[in-house]
Amino acid sequence: MAFGAFGGSPATTPASDAAPRRGGLIALFLLLPGAAYLSLFFLVPLVSLILTSFQAVDPNAFEIGKFVYAFQWQNYVDVVTTYWPHILRSFGYAALATVLALLFSYPLAYVIGVKLRRFPLLQALALTLVIAPFFISFLLRTLAWKQIFSDEGVVVTALQALSLLGPADHLTGTPFSVIFGLTYNFIPFMTLPIYTSLERLDLRYVEAGGDLYASPASTFLRVTLPLSLPGVVSGTLLTFIPASGDYINASRDFLGSTDTAMIGNVIEANFLQLQNYPAAAALSIVLMAVILVLVGAYVRRSGTEDLL
Secondary structure, three states: OOEOOOOOOEOOOHHHHHHHHHHHHHHHHHHHHHHHHHHHHHHHHHHHHHHHHOOEEOOOOOOOOOEEOOOOOHHHHHHHHHHHHHHHHHHHHHHHHHHHHHHHHHHHHHHHHHHOOOOHHHHHHHHHHHHHHHHOOHHHHHHHHHHHOOOOOHHHHHHHHOOOOOOOOOOOOOHHHHHHHHHHHHHHHHHHHHHHHHHOOOHHHHHHHHHOOOOHHHHHHHHHHHHOHHHHHHHHHHHHHHHHOOOOOOOOOOOOOHHHOOHHHHHHHHHHHOOOHHHHHHHHHHHHHHHHHHHHHHHHHHOOHHHO
8 A cells, every 4th residue: 555755645656546537437428418409499498489489570571470599688578568367367277276286186195095094905005096187088087077068968958957057157168167177186296205204204293292192183284294395395286387387278179269368378379379479479488488487486485495
């Protein structure tokens, strides 16, 4: 073993230098497929979307949908000025659906993750029932609720018989049906992260709260809820983010109408029908930017910055 001139630590040998270098090359090699995938399917489309959002109408074109690359900031001003009601409606619907999904999902996750822990078979069955909607298409589930809420359906008929709805009132095409559809479709996304946190909960902490003469409500608020907070934050993010950009539930072909159109419907209309690609791209960038700001503020406020 070779020592330094002052009798300190052993001198570095070429073999010891080669080992970290070899490990770094292996790590880089393992990261390359993922980095290439993200670059090809995320970074490149994002850059293309940003460039498209600054395009201007081609003055030499005589047909709709022809644009040239420019640096036209006015696109963002125009879409925000024109579609600000849809933007507010989208985040309002998404926030309300997220709160409702949390109110439904937390008790469900608590029963599955805590109360049924001693009954593995029932726990597995209940968890399967939560996951079961994933085996059916999102479109089919939403279309089924359109049929259930139709004017000839049993729900509207029963509400009209109870005088809760007038003869000319509807459920489809209303904010109620859109928020209901968002809540229903995203309940599994809220339930599963909360269940994961509660399933790992050490019940000895709950028992300790009872031993210290804390009431069940106090034990829940001071022990169970704080320990399950990461699952709550993850569930709300997994619900709020896709619900904000959803365009299925609010579509006229499903549960919505022109009065309930969300930002996703506006993007779809500008891209596929109006062929106004810069407006659609600018709206997409605005949607992503607002979501990033809201999510960042929410995560920091909840004290779970490690989720970012």
